[in-house]
Amino acid sequence: MPKLELSLSVQYACQDGQLPTRAQVRRWVRAAQEKPLRATVRFVSAEEGRALNRDFRGKDYATNVLSFVYEDAATATGDLVICLPAVLREVAEQGKPLAAHLAHLIVHGMLHLQGYDHETGKRDAARMEAREREVLARFDIPDPYA
Helix, strand or coil: CCCCCEEEEEEECCCCCCCCCHHHHHHHHHHHCCCCEEEEEEEECHHHHHHHHHHHHCCCCCCCEEEEEEEECCCEEEEEEEEHHHHHHHHHHHCCCHHHHHHHHHHHHHHHHCCCCCCCCHHHHHHHHHHHHHHHHCCCCCCCCC
């Protein structure tokens, strides 16, 4: 099976030695990819994450991941914003490895860009979570929902 078209930009708007490499982000994105994809993954500070969440979702706090879908056609197009301070807080609270949690958030967000939605009903949520487990298992990452 030929590889699907992928145009990926990885942006580091915050600095931290714990951030994944562009190559690692690409591996996680590629594993979740089901159709041609044009996407940006941007790692941001708490300030930028909070501003984006407030401006686009009306929620005045920094959340771990935001997905912005621009198209849902033959080529999925969108942005994924990951707020590193929120993610670091979660890994400390949940005792998860940072790389595993980042992989989960990137896979989760990429599935959103490709039309998956866990908020439309239990069946859709179960379908999305099953796909996340399948992709993460390729990297020996345990079930994030267990």
